[in-house]
Amino acid sequence: MDEKQREPFVAAMTAIMGKASVLHRYEDLLAYECDGYTIHKGIPGAVLFPANTGEVAAAVAYMHKHKIPFIPRGAGTGLSGGATALNGEVVISLVRMNKLLSVDYLNRKAVVQPGFINLKLSNSISTKGYYYAPDPSSQASCTIGGNVGENAGGAHCLKYGVTTNHVLGLELVLPNGEIVRLGGVPDAPGYDLLGVLTGSEGTMGIVTEITVRILKKPQGVKTVLALYDDVNDASLTVSDIIAAGIVPAALEMMDNTAIEGVESGNYPVGYPRDLGAVLIVEVDGIEAGLQHQIDQVLEVCRKYGVREVRQAADAQERARWWANRKTAFGAMGTISPDYLVQDGVIPRSTLPQVLAKVSEISAKYGLRIANVFHAGDGNLHPLILFDSRVPGEKENAVKAGSEVLKACADVGGSITGEHGVGIEKMEDMRFILSDEEIRVQIGLRQVFNGENLCNPDKIFPKPARCVEVKQYVASSRES
Amino acid sequence: MDEKQREPFVAAMTAIMGKASVLHRYEDLLAYECDGYTIHKGIPGAVLFPANTGEVAAAVAYMHKHKIPFIPRGAGTGLSGGATALNGEVVISLVRMNKLLSVDYLNRKAVVQPGFINLKLSNSISTKGYYYAPDPSSQASCTIGGNVGENAGGAHCLKYGVTTNHVLGLELVLPNGEIVRLGGVPDAPGYDLLGVLTGSEGTMGIVTEITVRILKKPQGVKTVLALYDDVNDASLTVSDIIAAGIVPAALEMMDNTAIEGVESGNYPVGYPRDLGAVLIVEVDGIEAGLQHQIDQVLEVCRKYGVREVRQAADAQERARWWANRKTAFGAMGTISPDYLVQDGVIPRSTLPQVLAKVSEISAKYGLRIANVFHAGDGNLHPLILFDSRVPGEKENAVKAGSEVLKACADVGGSITGEHGVGIEKMEDMRFILSDEEIRVQIGLRQVFNGENLCNPDKIFPKPARCVEVKQYVASSRES
Structure with a gap:
């Protein structure tokens, strides 16, 4: 946001959601310089705290009109930098939208606002014998909205699946300010937009209400x-x-x-x-x-x-x-004074082979690596220990992390199981996706987020060949 | 395809896949006038039987270049008309691509060609103690490619989930002839394209290889x-x-x-x-x-x-x-000489209420309705019995079917659980989706299928307001 946009922006946001819900002074913004991924930081242009869907929609519509980029944020516990404003974007915090709206035990679903804390859901329905399955380690503080953004997992996902397996419906403010509802009915017809939105790391709009499956304990x-x-x-x-x-x-x-x-x-x-x-x-x-x-x-x-x-x-x-x-x-x-957590996924059968490779990488950089695994589903969390006061250690930790992910990709695995790509792993996406596949993915983002205002420039590296979606003729091909 | 396109088309296809793989005479095409949904029929412009991914890609690239629409087809057991050529489209039958390519018991996955029969997979791995979970009633004849297209279900989906829960990777020929691979690694990063493709009813390309999860019996x-x-x-x-x-x-x-x-x-x-x-x-x-x-x-x-x-x-x-x-x-x-099967989904708790409504609809049209349910997941299959020789009965069966779906939608349910929308339920989509939501869905299709050549004009009704995706500013909104 340039300086001449700032004053009318603050006035407009204050008119929409009240003065207390609009942070714009440098000292207030400092607390929002990063999420749980601390390698890259940036001060947001402002931080907004809307209280309801209408306020989100009004704020987004204004920013769409004035081409001001914005980023949704839950509890800020994300581990790949998805909620970090590298280029002065406006952060929309959903923590005030923190209500449990309804529970339908008979049909086993609950409706929550995005800022509702993960563990509070299980606690709220426990006496009736129910719980919410996805249980990231941060569940005492992370929000269900953030879980949807990152498609969060947890220790019990081996049997019960990750967040996408438990999201039944979403209300969403599109990047142009329109409000749409996805799913919410069993087996909604058409393309699986719920699946696309879940794990889209805030690049397709702001989720303002979530219907989740609850399970009998x-x-x-x-x-x-x-x-x-x-x-x-x-x-x-x-x-x-x-x-x-x-x-x-x-x-x-x-x-x-x-x-x-x-x-x-x-x-x-x-x-x-x-x-x-x-x-x-x-x-x-x-x-x-x-x-x-x-x-x-x-x-x-x-x-x-x-x-x-x-x-x-x-x-x-x-x-x-x-x-x-x-x-x-x-x-x-x-x-260790600092650590960088990675999030690789591998076929279970390659565990010993990949662990040996992680040891090699540890030796190469002279950095200790602690391994914490969701072993059953092949999801590794190597914690690369470093000391940011020692020149070069932080950079080496980042390099070591990337090499670990390369090792995972090389055995047919993936570079993220549950923490998302965010800022951290954008370039590592090339271990997995071809330029053509990146092109298709960016094309999909454009359906929702055509002007790239909503959490811009996250997840995908710039394709080598072309950024924009284009149709071209593959006129002949070997058979 | 217009008449002057036909001769060079047949010559080109014959060059790609051989004479025996190109049907183009009226009497040969008749057998392909519909799939398992028999209310609407149409004669394809031709039927192709490619033997491998290269042949599919070459044929599709030719048709893309010459703007000839085409439709993928598995065993033709679909129940909503998804494989029916209403406007002379070219049908691409995948039945010759019917091999089990590999099985990896340790990591529990199998790779099949799209024409591989569903039940054959379980039969092929049974002696090792494994099986493939999705089990549509047609499993002895339907193909796994078709199952992916329709996101097929089955009696055991209550516990084990539908096809989308078992697809780990796809090879796909895009509507422009490009070959891409989606998933195939655990937890592929980026948007969930596998989920979008599964159940996309052949509107996003031709699936040429499928990696599926296999389960221990x-x-x-x-x-x-x-x-x-x-x-x-x-x-x-x-x-x-x-x-x-x-x-x-x-x-x-x-x-x-x-x-x-x-x-x-x-x-x-x-x-x-x-x-x-x-x-x-x-x-x-x-x-x-x-x-x-x-x-x-x-x-x-x-x-x-x-x-x-x-x-x-x-x-x-x-x-x-x-x-x-x-x-x-x-x-x-x-x-009954004829029947029309419907495929509604409802919250389990509304079963008695919806069954009463189905009885009313049966009485209103004077048509018997037999109810077969996947009751555990609230998926109803009302079979509307009629006699197409009696004037008006077929039309009444269609009307009764639509009213049943409306009743499902009215209690917060859906118009399809596992049979897809196809031709049959395009207009019924309005019971579930708003114009805005249809617009987003069509926008998503355009990422893959920008010229609408691949199974054109299926699934979505024409939005009342606009067919094309457009970005527009919602400049203000109530809060």
Whole structure:
């Protein structure tokens, strides 16, 4: 936004949503210089706090008319820079739109505003025996709107799927200010726009209302902790559990460096510091079948020489294990001044091979890498530890992260499982997508966001050949 | 295709794929005048049988250059007219591309050509203990390519999801002849193009290769048959089973008229003719938990005064029940010269209300309606029985079908669960989508199919306001 646009912009926004909802002084904006991805930062042109869909639509319509770019933001817990304003964009924070609007237990759905906190949904419906399945580690603070933007996952996505599998309908303010509703009916006909919007990282509009699926809590849950001397044995256990036909609710792994971090954090379990890996295996469902599955799991663990394996004695012990695991990222702060978390996905069978490659990359850059995995679905979170006060370490961490993602892509995997591409992985997209495929993706964005005002220049690198969608004739081809 | 285009077209196609793969004489084309939806028919300009992706791409590139519209076709079992050439389009049949290309048991995926028959996949991997979950009733003849086009469902989609939940990657010939690959890696970054393509009814290109998820066969399966005097009691049973937290693998229902049909067909079970409804409830999973679930199901059935309830004694009895259910549509031919099958979706809790409305519509038009349901997911298949030799009956059947869909939409449901929109339900789309939403959908199609050559003028009605995508400013709005 240029300087002569600023004064009328602030006046217009103040007229729409009130003075307290429009931050525009430098000192107020500083708190919004980045989200959970801290490598790149930028001060927004302003931060808005609309209270309802009408205010969002009015603000967006104004910005569309005046060609002012804008970025939606939830709790700011994103890990790829999706909510960061690199070029002075206006940030639209949805935290004031934080209500649970309705719950329909009979048809198993709930309607929330985008700023509603993930964990609050499960807490709100728990006494009736229901919960909301996607459970990112940040679930105590992240918003469901942000989850939709990033197609957030979580530890229990192995069995229950990621956010896109739980979104039934959306209300959306298009980048031109129009309000549309997508889905909301079972099996909406036409192209799957809900699927396109979910995980679109705020590039297709501002989600202002979300209808999600709620699930009946399983009758029983059993959780096993398996401690290994060797991380490879843990990896082989993961493959064998899945091969046995068991679909655990969660199948999580941490390696030695990650264990060092969590044991130094606020929720230590008391893991021996010399462990090669910890595995958490959780099964849930009808009580009667669970012990049989656990027995199968224990058998596989023993086959691979597990040092120690035990079942959670009660809900409290289980909760302690999960608190430890879910705070793993933050706990790295106790053993390293800075860390960069990556988010690669690989075919499960390549786990040992990719872990070896990660070790190589760690050695090459002289940076420790702690590995935290949603192992069951092949989703790795290498935490690259560095010290930004040491010249070159931050840059090396970024390079190491990119090499890890390349290693994932090379075995037929992906560069993001649940954190999104954002700013961070734009160039890494080339590991996966061809120029032609990038062209199609940008074409799709243009349907919604033709002027690229809504979270501009995120996700996609510039195609080498052409930025704009064009139709061209492929006149002949080998058969 | 106009007449002066025909001769060079036939010559070009013959050069690409050989004479035997190009049908262009009227008597040969007649067999392709419709798919499984027989209300509207049309003779294609030609029918092509390419043998590989290169031939598809070369043919499409030629047609793109010469502005000749074309339509992909699988086995022709579709139920909404998606593969029907109303305006002399060229049909591209994928039946020669019918190979299973590879199976990766460790990472649980298989790669097939689009003409590969659905059931053959499960049969090919069965001895290793695996299967492919989506199981439309036509699975013995329909192709996986066609399943992708229509986002096909089936009896076991209640627990396992529809085709889109099982497609991991696609190779696609775009409407301009370019070949692109979508997905194929776990969690591909960027917008969910796989989700958009799946269920796009052939309007975005020609799918030439499909990577699907394969599942380990469940350890155990138990099936219960429940016979009711009153269809409403069966409906209430359905709601209560789901409310109890059980997710059956399948939860199917047939009403009295449907029972009359299946008992007159080739696979009678011996159902009493005076039954109000039959319910099939199937649970699968770890053996140890199944009987407990079945006991809960039996308890719910008894609560609603079931006349008789029994468990399948063995795999043969279970297979007989399913053969009867899966041939229900065809069996209607034994009690009516013609029938029109509809495909509405409703919230489960509205089943009794919508069934009452269907009865009213039946009475209004003097046409019998047999109801076959995937009851667990609220997917109704009213079979409207008529005699096309009686003047007006066909037209009344179409009107009655549309009224049934309106009734589904009115309770917050949808006009198609698994059969697609095709030709049949284009106008009924207005029950669900606003003009603005239709505009966004057509905009999305244009990204892939800018000249509308690929299965033109299907799915979407003409928006009342505008056909083309345009950006416009919504300059002000109430807050």
